[in-house]
Amino acid sequence: MSTSLHPLVTHQRQIHLDFHTSPLIPDLLKDFDARTFAKTMKAARVNSVTVFSKCHHGMCYYPTKAGVEHPALKGRDMLGETIEALHREGIRCPIYTTMAWEADIALKKPEWRMMRKNGLFADWEHGHPGQWKFLNWMHPDYQDYIEAHLQEVLDGYDVDGVFFDICFFPKGACWSDPCRKIREKNNWLNDGIDTHEYFQAYCQAALSKKFNKIVQAKHPQATTFFNAGADCFMTPDAGVRPRYKNMTHFEVESLPSGFWGYYHFPRLARTVFTWDKPWLGMTGRFQKMWGDFGGLKPQAALEYECFRSQSLGGANSVGDQLPPRGVLDPAAYQLIGAVYEQCEKAEPFYEGSKPFVQVGVVTPSYPGLDCDTSAKSEEGVVQMCEESHYECAVLDGVSDYKPYAVLILTDTTVVSPEVKVKLKAYYDKGGKLIISYRAGFDAAGKWALDFLPLSFHGEVEKFPSFWRAQASFWPEAAKSDRVFYTQGMNALGGKGTSVLIERVLPYFNRTDVTYSSHCQTPPLAKADKFPAAIGGKNFVYFADPIFREYRQAGNTTARDGWLLAMKHLIGEAPFGAGLPTTVTCSPRRRNKDLILTLLHYVPVRKSLDIDVCEERMSFAGEALRCPKQVSAVYVYETGESLQRNVSGAFLLPMVKGRLLLEIPNYFK
DSSP: OOOSSOHHHHOOEEEEEEOOOOTTOOOTTTTOOHHHHHHHHHHTTOOEEEEESBOTTOEESSOOSSSEEOTTTTTOOHHHHHHHHHHHTTOBOOEEEESSBOHHHHHHOGGGBOBBTTSOBOBOOOSSSSOOBBBOTTOHHHHHHHHHHHHHHHHHSOOSEEEEEOOOOOTTBOOSHHHHHHHHHHTOOSOOHHHHHHHHHHHHHHHHHHHHHHHHHHOTTOEEEEOSOOOBOSSTTSBTGGGGGGOSOEEEEOOTTTTSOTTHHHHHHHHHTTSSSOEEEEEESSSSSTTOTTOOOOHHHHHHHHHHHHHTTOEEEEEEEOOTTOOOOHHHHHHHHHHHHHHHHHHHHHTTOEEOOOEEEEOOOOTTSOHHHHHHHHHHHHHHHHHHTOOEEEEOTTSOOTTOSEEEEOSSOBOOHHHHHHHHHHHHTTOEEEEETTTTBOTTSOBOOTTSOEEEEEEOSSOSEEEEEOTTTOGGGGSSOEEEOSOOEEEEEOTTOEEEEEEEOBSSOOOSSSOOSSSSOOBOSSOOSSOSEEEETTEEEESSOHHHHHHHHOOHHHHHHHHHHHHHHHOSOTTTTTSOTTEEEEEEEETTEEEEEEEEBOOBOOSSSOOBOOOBOBOTTOEEOOOTTOOOOEETTTOOBOOBOTTSOEEOOSOBEEEEEEETTSOO
């Protein structure tokens, strides 16, 4: 199927179909009928399926000379049958293959295994038997093996795209000989996490460049994607940036019921949606994780996950796994069809639209910092923005900062000399800054933003500490001291600054000898000389890591103090201010019109292991506040014009789950 548009523009409802099937399973494809398979996909409104050529067990699902055919396949060409049947139904089918996890060849060729520095093999450690063994995909002989398999597929089939999976190293790897030479050449010989990030990104760039070129040489219209996460770092030679130009698009793998959770996807989506490449959000139909046979999530959960991707400009991919005998789970495709039918109806609403973003979040991730810690800060700030209805984008050191009304430097944002120049130019032209904790320091730990009148005097020695707000800034929080659990910085403001929130220290740190009551020590009467928040011309500095605090501890004091700073600098959110924090409001520009997606779904930690989203929540009784120039708001599905209340806000209808709204000619 040829088109002048990128396939993700025309094929937005994908299934990522796993088929990791043990060679010990004897009745492979016993009940598989390719035409029935394709018709099931068609009926579920699916228009793209990622199909399998080779799985993590190292089994190929077509007659192969370059690899190992699944022993129960017995010469059958599952890949060919599937592609032919799907194409007959007008369904696109990029082809899946695996890179680092391939169990069969790991047993046959231990010299191709990935090694840790201590000489032990690197395996996936995930808490249950049968862990995948990592192959060193930088080993030239293993690359030849992969290339022979890839060429066989490219020569033998009508290829719409290739999905290369598991293109990463586990932490601490790889130290086998080919990788050791790369490390020696680039002086990456220590065990630091900064070294790991630089080394991994270098190898990913080399791998993606080579194999993208191979695919494009045979199938120039094919898509290519190398799956290794979508995290960005402040420095352009780590994270996803180095392989960016070697991929046609992004796929953001984020199953909320797996170890990712519901706040992983929003930060990554808001990273890639500014990068000028099509992208899709990949969730799963599973109750839990990949390979969860028989696990089926509630329809409300899949709606929320797919609608959320659509609202941010992404296509959708729902993960499934075909059972060995080859019959798709009917209940799964009833569920997927019910959701994808709604997605399909909304596609014209989003067609041609672009994000309408007010807030830039400068990423806290940097090689050498703990990725889990920085991710909490990034998730925390995006969560605050969503709950307060400011639309934001996650930026790195390469991003353009000029379009944003405010830039947030988040807890640990490292400032290079180049970024300092950009930030100073932004600030000198009236740009607003919110900075927290150690954000604004350089890689050596020196304060880099010397154009701001702030000085630093080490870390807080006694904590948890307390916030005591100035009544002029935050009247409600001036009446009592509010705890802040995480250790912060000692900072002072210079000329032209004022204290917005004082810090109050506890009597002493809690130890086995010095302690009082059950938890943290209570506050002293007098505030400390080092405040918790400082305001200046066009900036607010929080001396504590407010974003990590919110993500880790759910401390609403941190969020509410930040929200007051936002209102002080740029005013309240232009669309959705005053709506419940459980409602997300995503604005987009579609030619001259502004379009809004309101979602009201509430994931609940009602089990010990995962969040569950089981109900659509109502918009009834809520009102949408908009800028004064907005004279009319229409419901997309019905054309109904929303009525206004006495304060001028637009009354929302009795709809549950998702509400699509249009504001015509907002951009005149």
